[in-house]
Amino acid sequence: MTKWVNREGNVYAKIGQMIRDTGYSKPVNVELATVVEAPPNLRLKLDADGLVLEKEDLIVAQSLTKHERKVSLKSSSIGGATTPAGEGPHTHGYESIDIQEGILTFEDELAVGDRVIVVCLDEDMIYVVLDRAVWY
Numbered sequence: 001m002t003k004w005v006n007r008e009g010n011v012y013a014k015i016g017q018m019i020r021d022t023g024y025s026k027p028v029n030v031e032l033a034t035v036v037e038a039p040p041n042l043r044l045k046l047d048a049d050g051l052v053l054e055k056e057d058l059i060v061a062q063s064l065t066k067h068e069r070k071v072s073l074k075s076s077s078i079g080g081a082t083t084p085a086g087e088g089p090h091t092h093g094y095e096s097i098d099i100q101e102g103i104l105t106f107e108d109e110l111a112v113g114d115r116v117i118v119v120c121l122d123e124d125m126i127y128v129v130l131d132r133a134v135w136y
Helices: 010-020
Strands: 029-037 043-045 058-060 068-074 096-104 117-121 127-132
Touching: 043 117
Parallel strands: 058 127
Antiparallel strands: 029 043, 029 117, 068 096, 117 127
16 A cells, blocks of 8 residues: 555545545545534535535534443542532542443534535535544
8 A cells, every 4th residue: 555655635635545545446535614504404515615515415424423322431440529418528438430331422513613524425426524623
């Protein structure tokens, strides 16, 4: 496989080149967009040409939606203090905690103004929203 540094263009063009190198031969356009309406009626505006994409045009990565995941957690130590009925703080003798088959709810849905990375899959104008775009 060609190394990342040998690719030409900006980071989005390089991602497109990598996708094509894996055997996906259809045109792949990686673009930036801005959320103009939050879910459930998600709408995005493409930076390149200002085209507004409706929810019917979009496939959104689960990590960008409100969703639940089954998890198990183990902790080797926990800490904290409580205040019972107005008396001073005190600690409890817990040393660890285990949660088996708990449910973790992710509520960080896309919001108006979020910047996202999108890929256009084909001439049918179906876009996949991959992730938020963040600059540091």
